[in-house]
Amino acid sequence: MTSNTVPYDVEAVRADFPILQQEHHAGVPLIYLDNAASSQKPRQVIDAIDDYYRRYNANVHRGIHKLSEAATAAYEEARIKVKRFINAANKREVIYVRGTTEGINLVAQTWGRANLTVGDVVVLTQMEHHSNIVPWQMLAAEKGFTIQYVPVLPDGTLDMDAYAALLRDHPVKLVGVMHVSNVLGTVNPVQDMARMAHDAGALILVDGAQAVPHLPVDVQALDADFYTFSGHKMLAPTGSGILYGKRDLLEAMPPWMGGGDMISRVTLTGSTWNELPYKFEAGTPSVAEGIGLGAAVDYLNSLGMDNIHAYEQAITGYALERLAEVPGVTVYGPEAANKGAVAAFTLAGIHAHDVAQVLDSAGIAVRAGHHCAMPLHECLSLQATARASFYLYNTYAEVDALIDGLYTVKRTFAGA
Ligand SMILES: Cc1ncc(COP(=O)(O)O)c(C=O)c1O
Known part of the structure; x- marks a missing residue:
């Protein structure tokens, strides 16, 4: 071109x-020219949010009345748009979060807290955004596992030999990698990295904050176990974002935050959890933001x-x-x-x-x-x-x- x-x-x-x-x-x-920090919003997204507040503002999932039903339908329709956009197998694998940072913290605090212990290794890369380093450091300080980093070569790509060696020489439980670097712009070979992680018995979490807004992403083709991204970098409002996870992993994971919507039954002595994805969506969600994310996906698809x-x-x-x-x-x-x-x-x-x-x-x-x-x-x-x-x-x-x-x-x- x-x-x-x-x-x-x-x-x-x-x-x-x-x-x-x-x-x-x-x-x-x-x-x-600061789009990697946050994108601007088209009127189609602004109008979708405005329309929600003007015409059918209500809480979702709970109401029997017409407004709540309309809000729930729009909010859940947006989830299905995202599911198709990233080619998730099932809408239950698409969890609303506030953004990439929250998506990573959710995995750390649920899967990580339940599965990582002394002697385990988490592999990250030297090019990660703080949001894919700090949650793991915080958990490591508590749980006693160690973190190893894949070096960055002078040309700005990852040292894949070093990655292979880390997987070979350490009991790696999880690999965390950004799909696209927010500084170098490097498009990392996450499909290969996922295959190598899986061959070594590890899971892979992909930070897609700089990928989903810019390139076609197919979470099944990548074979990512977890994939997370922020709405505000892809034309959608702040406070919208997605954590994708493979269903069997999400089913096995404990919830993170407790509260309304994430339960199936509460008694004074204990509670049981709602089905996916609601198990991970405690409290009143960001309804307008979710609807705005759906409108952003429509806009991106139209181009x-x-x-x-x-x-x-x-x-x-x-x-x-x-x-x-x-x-x-x-x-x-x-x-x-x-x-x-x-x-x-x-x-x-x-x-x-x-x-x-x-x-x-x-x-x-x-x-x-x-x-x-x-x-x-x-x-x-x-x-x-x-x-x-x-x-x-x-x-x-x-x-x-x-x-x-x-x-x-x-x-x-x-x-x-
Ligand atoms: C690669 C990458 N990961 C994570 C984040 C954090 O995203 P958020 O602040 O929307 O949670 C950003 C944002 O700059 C990013 O560029």
């Missing part, structure tokens, strides 16, 4: 996003995940080419062909925060810092990077504006 061919009408897509129509500063349009992925790869490839033209810029991670829609970079002699600050005054929103991946930055001997991350509505002209902005940054700090 060249910069002139696109698989859908990007301008028509942009028109769906109210926030993209506004000025960032007076006379300066918004160029939003086609293959098209979105192809467009993002093309625009990321273009961004990498243009970034390479700027003297002093170093981009981290693999080539565009094996990369998600992110470009984390440094500009020689200028702190990432200063880069982001000057870009912001030009209307360009990027992220700067460690992007919740401090261990990875330490491995790369970096304190901070600036990160431009793209989504289905970004344009080639916006990439050009980023490059112009970087020259402005250089001029601003010249001789400083």
Whole structure:
């Protein structure tokens, strides 16, 4: 694909996003390149939430009245949309959570707490987001198992030989890996990693936060035991997210939070648990957010995940080419062909925060810092990077504006 061919009408897509129509500063349009942190929302998602609150706001699963039935139907319909979107075998395997962080904590606190003990090993990778490190460290401190990390090679990919050796040499019970890195953009070979984990008798948990918004994901083809992602990075509201788990594993796991909806019977001396997925969904859920997630899935399907992925790869490839033209810029991670829609970079002699600050005054929103991946930055001997991350509505002209902005940054700090 060249910069002139696109698989859908990007301008028509942009028109769906109210926030993209506004000025960032007076006379300066918004160029939003912080999509790995959170995506913007189309009016179709905003309208779905608005419609729920205006027309049929009620609690779900409990009411006999018409409003509650309508809310329950929409909320459960959204679950089925997600089930199809990730090709889960059964809607009972699709658990609503607040996001990726909650999904991982749920697995740690239920499966992990019940199954991990002294002598066991959990394998993570050096590129994980904090949300796939800290829950395991917290549990390890309590349970006494150890954590080993797959190293990251200089080209930004995982050291698969080291991974094989870890599985061979240690009693590994669980592998936790991100599908796509939020810093390097590396698309990890999770299907191979799952096969290798299973051959070694381990389960695999995949952090799909940066994958599900951007590429077609089929949890059955990957053979992931657990797969989790956040709605807010895929056009849906904050507070929406999914934990997928294989049914037999979920059936065997104890619940996490206790309360309404997750029980089948409560007496003063004990309780029994509801069937899946409700066993893991205690309390009044985020109904509007779930309905919004369903609308986001509809929107993504209307463009086609293959098209979105192809467009993002093309625009990321273009961004990498243009970034390479700027003297002093170093981009981290693999080539565009094996990369998600992110470009984390440094500009020689200028702190990432200063880069982001000057870009912001030009209307360009990027992220700067460690992007919740401090261990990875330490491995790369970096304190901070600036990160431009793209989504289905970004344009080639916006990439050009980023490059112009970087020259402005250089001029601003010249001789400083
Ligand atoms: C790869 C990855 N994992 C996990 C998370 C955490 O997601 P959330 O904050 O939505 O729970 C993020 C968010 O930045 C991420 O990029």
